[in-house]
Amino acid sequence: MKIISWNVNSVRARITNILNYIKQAKPDILLLQEIKTQDENFPYEEFKKIGYESHVYGQKSYNGVAIISKIEVKNIKKNLISDDLKQSRVITGEIQIKRSKINLINIYVPNGNPIDTEKYEYKKKWLNNFILNIKKELSKNSKLLIAGDFNIIPEEIDVYDFKRYENDALGKLEIRKKFRELLNLGFKDVYRIKNRNKQEYTFWDYFAGSWQKNYGMRIDHFLLSNNLLDNIVSININKNPRSKTKPSDHTPIELEIS
């Protein structure tokens, strides 16, 4: 089973790129973030034509998440957390792998910059609230997969120049500790456990030739609960979509589990 996570930075502006990518990558499930559209304008038909069902939690202009799937996803919910600002950032569902029921949690964590504003406070509060609700989820079902755009640089190796991000909402220790708190509940950062010392990124800024200079950061992640680690077949950051014309600033991360 191939599950892919991708912050597409607008599903409508990116629809051709996304459809081309699906035809090549053939995911069973595609988890999208930053779809930047309300449900009624989501391109359901485009995905249906190539065999995918769309479960959408949209929002006008900003944010928005979706689960695009070839297989059945049950019990779709948009209320895992209560969001103070009512932003569309979490969509969850259940899938069956062999005899196990696995909860899929697709997230778009707030960016949090600049750090001396209420945006940063919102990010911290959001993460605390998320961690609390993951604890609750774990007590109901211990098999969890959390994927998406975390807007967190986990460690120094995960960005081209850490010094530039140590006082940034993506790299501040206080925020990185929230990521560790999550891991300490019983999760692994799948990319990092399979690639101990590898420096790869999932995001490159549009400006200043960041892509060409490989000035990137690894902020999109797959976390798997420890009881699912034996199911991992492979994890891969696919840089190809970032090199296309009209790309998203993020590139997909691909997980294969059995």
Place this chain on the structure above:
DNA sequence: ATGGCTGAGCTACTCAGA
């Protein structure tokens, strides 16, 4: 380099992204 680019909403320009 607190922004060099991009998208949405809208139709001139702001807000947001990371």
